[in-house]
Amino acid sequence: GNVVSRARLPDGTPKFPLMEAIMEAGAPYTSGPQWLAEHVLLGRHVLAVAGTHGKTTTTSMLAWILESNGLGPGFLVGGVPMNFGVSARLGSGTALRSAQGEEEPAQRAGDTEQRAQSARFPLFVIEADEYDTAFFDKRSKFVHYRPRTAILNNLEFDHADIFDNLAAIERQFHHLVRTVPGSGRLVVNGLEESLDRVLHMGHWSEVRSFGAAVSDFVASGEPHAFDVLEQGRSVARVEWSLTGTHNQLNALAAIAAAQHVGVAPVDAARALGSFQNVRRRMEVRGTVKWSSGDITVYDDFAHHPTAIRTTLDGLRRRLGSDSGRILAVFEPRSNTMKLGTMKSQLPWSLESADLAFCHSGGLDWNAEEALAPMGACAMVAPSIDALVQHVVSAARPGDHIVCMSNGGFGCVHGRLLTALKAAAQ
Template sequence: MHIHILGICGTFMGGVAALAREAGHTVTGCDAGVYPPMSDQLRALGIELIEGFGADQLALKPDVFVIGNVVSRARLPDGTPKFPLMEAILDAGAPYISGPQWLLENVLQGRHVLAVAGTHGKTTTTSMLAWILESAGLQPGFLVGGVPLNFGISARLGGPAPKGSERPLFVIEADEYDTAFFDKRSKFVHYRPRTAVLNNLEFDHADIFDDLPAIERQFHHLIRTVPPGGRVVFNGLEESLTRVLSQGCWSEQRSFGSAVSDFMAEGEPSNFEVLQHGQSVGRVEWALSGTHNQLNALAAIAAAEHVGVNPRDAAQALGRFQNVRRRMEVRGSVQREGGVITVYDDFAHHPTAIRTTVDGLRRQLDASGRASDRILAIFEPRSNTMKLGTMKNQLPWSLEKADLAFCHTGGLDWDARSALSPMGNRAQVSNSIEDIVHQVTQLAQPGDHLLCMSNGGFSGVHARLLDALGQPQAPR
């Protein structure tokens, strides 16, 4: 089968492309404004990438066009289609399908799917779960919205069904964002999991959801698809998830996080005991920081138990977990007289995720005896929700533990300077990457930690900072 993927460089669609290629299909695709790591991964797989969405690609005549949710029927100010290829597909009556639907029909059918949903931590928890199953010798397939460092790839088909099981295992990051312009259900409704992880839930995606109850409704649609022999793993600290479950659950439930949950943690996030029903069943010692990662670990352990992995073995496997690219990834450092300046890359973009990331780094510095080190938070409100300004007033709260903050506005329709005004002179704003780099390098001191946060490429700000500070970008 030849499939041509529109929006191929998105993290999800890039994973679909990798799986299709591994399954022996011919894969081509198109996108605009691509950036690593997905573009690098696709080129390494030998997948032909076409820049833009030109109608001339109809001449490729694939068996089916697979449509990413970046594609719409939108028109440019001059009235021409933003995605002329999609218009040509519709006009020609050519076959097309959404990415999640293609995945269900061609990969997930007949597998035990373990789906990880939640506003935050999906990529990391999915990677943890895949690594736990891999360490147990279960050879899971997976599709992750990032690149787990333990695997070096974002997706693979996986091996046969484990001994004693009828179904091969497949771990997938389950996104609540809509499927395609012609299918407004959440992506995860297509996945039909037997093990569903509900990591957390708060308001996000203001471009497609009116309010939190609208997202809760989609999460309950996911629960409705879990079979009676399945398991729903949920965060016992989240009132929103309690409301979701109260609408009905027909499967086994396992909670984590709260003092009365099935799975709890005791100790610091970098070194903690895992408790099941109050009894110690393992210990996690790793390089990760932050309470959020502690909760992610509990979720992964509870999900892995459903497919036969002993929690003690799961905890030991997490001790070898290397995190995910663009999750507190050190991009390089510069030696200065008096100390080192370190540059990080992180995917945080929602205010809660920004706060969690900054707090995690602060806690790590405090625990290592470096409480005097400064954190310089460099971020861009790039997600659709942040562009709308729905959560702009939460930004000072999210950056509370940062010593200085630098916001790249990039043509926002709302006043970032006003939104950040409660931070006083601790916050600077500019719509120019060059200005941001200049501001940061003028104020950076030995011992500083430059934390760059964006869900996009951020115009290569990491390399620019390292260059400006006097050190080429570290090899990746």
């Protein structure tokens, strides 16, 4: 949720008395997204990355592509891209390149005069969230950003605390689409029926699709090394350290968006070769050496069932079937997961894990019941201490332990590493 609300404590006093005082005084106030729009994004070519999953990673990819090609973009990311070491910067103000260095069909190139006009704007890449703006502005944050280039990466139900159903979120994405100018570009995942419905509500900009067999941009090959096909023609090759088909799709989206501001796919793909991802995206937190093999502990931000599944699937695909077990350690911490809206999807999301360990503290629903279809492969612990004990007791050399939460998770990564090192002695 947002930091400031009109919530009341059990005794009836305001949870945020400073906000109440500001309102009582009649002092001016604004939201973070509105402030960004007025003081940072105004006069810039905004490239916005929206979607239920992959926003942080794709935003970081796109910023790195532009940086590697000398465009000095500003950016705001909901994480820390390891290529930059910071989550935000204003940028150098380098102008766009107006030419793409390759010919495109007239209907794809867009109006030349409009492209030349946009070439005077400096670039800013922003992670565009669909969560509501503030307690006094219930529109999605991204409607404030007015992008010229917008990635619609994927869309499924989330944020059950503020949205009643998927249709309500689709409507907000339509509102985002309405803010993109005619000379802009929508980069849309062709595999998502929900995004098809968003486009059918109306759009006024060029659409470039990716992912599906009939899309404008398609990947051919394994997620760690693949060719990029644009309208059936091979235009680039990506070879990098990332895993998972979800990251393959993220790359296609970033390449298509970068092309809109003058970066050829071959140059974008070259930049991705040195992309280092974001902290807390399958970040290795440590390795414990045992006499007969190592145990590796990872940290990942996954908290939605689909994100959990794609994270684990990506690791399983990289490891193969004979390269150690995957132990999934997760905390249903997001508002949506706490409500239990998606608890029935948890066994499906954990199918690539050999064992699953759930921290059930703070939940109002029965985690053991939700994970019952997994039988003895799933364990539930009400505290972090108990969770660590369960994991350490089950771990053996060669295991890969993936800790997943959108919060601090009680520093479970460090506690696991300490306990595993003690057990190895």
